[in-house]
Amino acid sequence: MESSYLIEANNLAYKINEVKLFTNFSFSLKAGEALHIKGSNGSGKSTLIRILCGITPSSKGKVYKKDELVFSYLGHKNALKTYLSVRDNISLLGLSDHEGLESLLSLLDLSEKLDVIVANLSFGQQKKVALLRIFLTGADLILLDEPFVGLDSNSHDLLCKFLEKKLHAGSGLIYTSHIPTGIRSKDITLD
C-alpha cells in the first residue's frame, strides 16, 4: 500500500546549469525507519534533503509525501537569530511554553544560557539550541543535515538517544553525517 510510507522518492535527478549532480535516486521510508544519506563533500546530500523538503525543485522525478505529513528540518544553517537570546529564539517558534523545555535545557547543559544572546554561545552550543528547537517540535518526519557537527561526545549520545526514541515512537528520520552515529539506519550513498 502506498499510504504506509511516510515519504517516497522516485527517480530524482538534479542538474545545476546543465551539469548533473545526481540521477536516479529512489527510496521509500516507513514510520520508524531511518535513512542515512552518505557521500563525499559536494556530492549533493544537502541539495537532496532540500529537494525532499520541497524547498528546491528537482530537475526530474517526484517526491511523494504522506498526506498531512508534519516534518521538521535543520540544515547547515541553524536558523537562529544571533542577536536574540536563546529564550527569544525558542519563543520565535512559539515553543517557550513547551513543558519539555526545562528538562531538555538541563540535559543539553544550556539552562544557564537561556538569557545569553546566541552570538555569545560557543559553536557547539549554538548547534544544540538549534537541535533543541527541533526536539520541541513534534514532527512525523525529521530531516537533519549533519546534525552531529561540532557536538561533544556527550551531546552526540544525547542526540542519538533522542532520535532513537523518536523512531520508536513512529517518526521517520533522514539525515546526513560524515562521522559514524550509532543510529540503526538504511544507508544510501551519493557519489
Place this chain on the structure above:
Amino acid sequence: MESSYLIEANNLAYKINEVKLFTNFSFSLKAGEALHIKGSNGSGKSTLIRILCGITPSSKGKVYKKDELVFSYLGHKNALKTYLSVRDNISLLGLSDHEGLESLLSLLDLSEKLDVIVANLSFGQQKKVALLRIFLTGADLILLDEPFVGLDSNSHDLLCKFLEKKLHAGSGLIYTSHIPTGIRSKDITLD
C-alpha cells in the same frame, strides 16, 4: 632552554563577566609537537586558542612565543568572502601564484570549483578552501579550531597527512576536535 619552545603558556585563566571559564592552564610546545585541546561544548577551547593567538587577552597568566614566530589560525569562521570566487579568495592572501596550488586543488577535489563563488560551494567544500589557504601559507605554528568539521573521510585523511608532514618538517600544531583524528599528539582537557 626557553628558546627551544615554539610557544609556552603559563597559568592562563579566563573569566567572562566574573565567571571563570578555565584556570591554571599551562603547557609548552616544541617544534614537531602537536597539542590536542579537548573539552565539552562551551568549555572554552575556542577562547583558549584565541588567547594563544593573541586576539583575546587572558584574564591571568601569560603566553610566551618564540621570537619571530610565524603562525596561522583557522577558527570556526572560515574567513572566506562568500561573494568572491575561490580564486579571488586565494589571491586575497596573495597566494594565487603559489606553486603548490594546482596539486593541492586537485587533491582536495576543488580544481573545477576555482571560478565558482564560495557561496555556491557545499559546506565541506568551503571548509576545504579555508584549509587550503592554511596549507599554502608556510607557518611555524598552526592553530586550528575544529578543522575536521564537515569533512568527508577522504578529506579528513588528507588533512591528517598534511598536518603530520608539517609536524615532521618541524612545525608546531595546536588543534581542537570532538572526533578522533589519528594525529599523534599530547592531549589536554578543559572541563
Place this chain on the structure above:
Amino acid sequence: MNILLLLKNEALKLVKKTRAWLGPILIFILIMVAFPLTIELTSNNLSDAFYPVLFISILLVMMLATEGIFLEDYEDGTLELFLISKKSLSQWVFLKIFMHWLLIGVPISLLGAFFNLGANNDLSSSLMIFPALLIATYIFLILFCFGNSLSLTKGSALGTLITLPLTLPILVILGKLNTAIIFNINYFEFLILIFGVLSIIIFAFPAIISRIIKTHLE
C-alpha cells in the same frame, strides 16, 4: 493566534535589532536637523526647500529601513523553515511590511508632520501632510520590499536600480500634493489618488513578493 505570533516575532526582531529599527528614524531626524544648516538663509528659502527634502528623505529612509529586509531570514535559514511550515508566505510578507510601517513608517510620518510645524509654523498644513506621509511611507516600504526581494542575494544596488522607476510616480504625486497643500486646492484628490495606489498594492505585492522569494530559495 498564528498571526499574532508572527506579528510578535517581527516586532521582536525589529526592535532588538536597533540597526534596523532606530537607525532609519535617527537618520531621518539627522537629515531634518542638518538640512537647515546647509542653507545660509532667510527662512523663506528654508520652507521652499523643506518639502523636497522631506519627501526625498522619507524615500531614502524607507529604502534604508527595508535594506536586507529578507536577506537576514534568507541567509540564516529562517525562510526555508518558514516555507516548510506550510504557513502562508505572502501573509508573512504582508505582516513583515506592516510591522515595519508601524515601527518606522508611523514614527517618521509623525516626525515629518512635526518638522513641518517647525519649518512652516502652520498647524493645518501639518495635519494635511500627516496622512499623506502615512500612506506614502507604506507605499515606499512595499515598493522597496519588492525591489529587495528581486535582488535578494545580489545586493541592494540592484534592488534600488529596480525600484527607482516605480517610486518616482509617487514622488511626483507627493510634489503635486505639496502644491495642493500650499495653495489649498485639490488636496483630497491627490490624497485619494495615493490611497488608491496603496489599496491596490497593499495585498497584491505581498503575493508577488512571496512568489519571488520562493523562486530565490529554489
Place this chain on the structure above:
Amino acid sequence: MNILLLLKNEALKLVKKTRAWLGPILIFILIMVAFPLTIELTSNNLSDAFYPVLFISILLVMMLATEGIFLEDYEDGTLELFLISKKSLSQWVFLKIFMHWLLIGVPISLLGAFFNLGANNDLSSSLMIFPALLIATYIFLILFCFGNSLSLTKGSALGTLITLPLTLPILVILGKLNTAIIFNINYFEFLILIFGVLSIIIFAFPAIISRIIKTHLE
C-alpha cells in the same frame, strides 16, 4: 608590494560587492534625479533647493557607503586573521577608507559637479564645488568609519548617533561655501578650512579606529 596587495584586495572586495560600491552611487543619482520631480517647479525654486539637497545626500550616501564597512571583515573572521598577520591595522584602515573614497567619493563628487551644471547651468560654480565635494566626501567617510568602528557589533544606529554631531560642523562650512560660491567671495578661505580639517584627521583617525577595532576583537 604589501600595500599594493592590500589596496588591490579592498578594490576587489568593493567592486565585486556591487551593493557596497554601485549602490551608494546609484542612490545618489536617484536622489538627484528624483528631487526636481517633487517640486512643482519654476527652475528658480529648483536651484534654491539644489545645494541643501546635494550636501545632505552626499552626507547620506557616505553614510551608506560606510555602513558595515568593518562588520563584514569582523563577522567572517578576516579581521582576526589580519591581526595575527602582524601587518599594521591602522594602515589597513587608512587604505580601506582611501579605496572607498576613490571608488565612491570621487565618482559622487564628479556627479555632484555634473548635476550642479544641470541645475544651475553654470560651469564655474561646478568647477568650484568639485574640489569641495572631494574633500567633504573624504571627511564624511572618515567620520562615519569612526562611528562604525565604535558601534561595530551593535548596528549602525548607534554609529550614526555618535557621528552625527561630528558631521554637523562640516555641513555648516559647506553651507557657507555654498554662499561663497554664489556670491563669489571667500571661496578659498572655506576650501582651505575643510582641507585643514581633512589633513588633520586623515592620518589621526585611522590610528584611533584601529585601536577601537582591536578592542572589539578581544
Place this chain on the structure above:
Amino acid sequence: MLREILIIVIKKFIHQFASPKTYFYQVNRLYPWLLYISISIYISAIIWGLFFTPKDFVQGHSYRIIYFHVPASFVAQSLYAAMAISSAVFLIWRVKLAAYLARSIAPVGAMVTFIALVSGSIWGIPTWGTWWEWDARITSTLILFIMYLGLISLHNSFNNFDKADKLFSYLAIIGFVQIPIIKKSVDWWSSLHQPASITISDKPSIDPSMLYPLFMAMIGFAGLVACIVILSSKVQIYIREKNKNWVKDYV
C-alpha cells in the same frame, strides 16, 4: 472529454509553434523581407521628410529631427509593452520561447530609448535652449531607460537561467505601469514638452505634409527595430540552447 482533447490539441499546437527551433527557422525566412521593406520605407520617409517638406514656421530646419525622435520615442515604449506581454506569456504558460524573447527585447529597448533621449536632447538645444530639463515626460523616458538597464542587470546577475527568467518576468510586468505614465505625462503635468495634440508649429494640428512622412518613418523605424530584435533573439536562443542538437547542426 471532448474539451480535454481540445485542450491537449491546443497545447500541442502552442508547444509546436512555441518551440525555439520552429521560431528560429520561421524567422530566418521572414527576416530578409522585413529588413528590405523596412529600409525602403524608412529611407523614402526620410527623403520625403527632409527634402520635400517645407521648413517649419517656428523652428526652421531643426524640426526635421522629428523623423528620428518621434519614432524612437514611440518604439521605445512599444518594445516595453511587447516585453511585458512576452513575460506574462512565459509566467502563465511557461513558454520558454517567450522568456527568450523578453530577454532579447531588453537590450534593444535600452538602445532605442537611448536614441530617443539623445535625439530629444539634441532637439532641445535649438528649441528650448537647453539640452536637459527635469520635465515629466523626459524624466519618465530616462526612467524607462533605467528600467531597461535594471532588467538587463537583474537577468545577468543570476547564473541560473531558470531563476533569472522568472525574476525578470515579474519585474517586467510590474514595471509596465510606467508606460501609461509616460504617455499621459504631458497631459497630466504642465510641461515644456510637446503634448500630443499640439504640434511644433503654431498650427492646431500637424500639417499633413509632415504627418505622412512621419507616419511612414514610424513604420519603417519599427520594422528596422523588429529586425534587430530578431537578431538579438537568435543570439539568446543560441546562448540558451547551444547544447541542443539542432543548434549544433545549424552552426
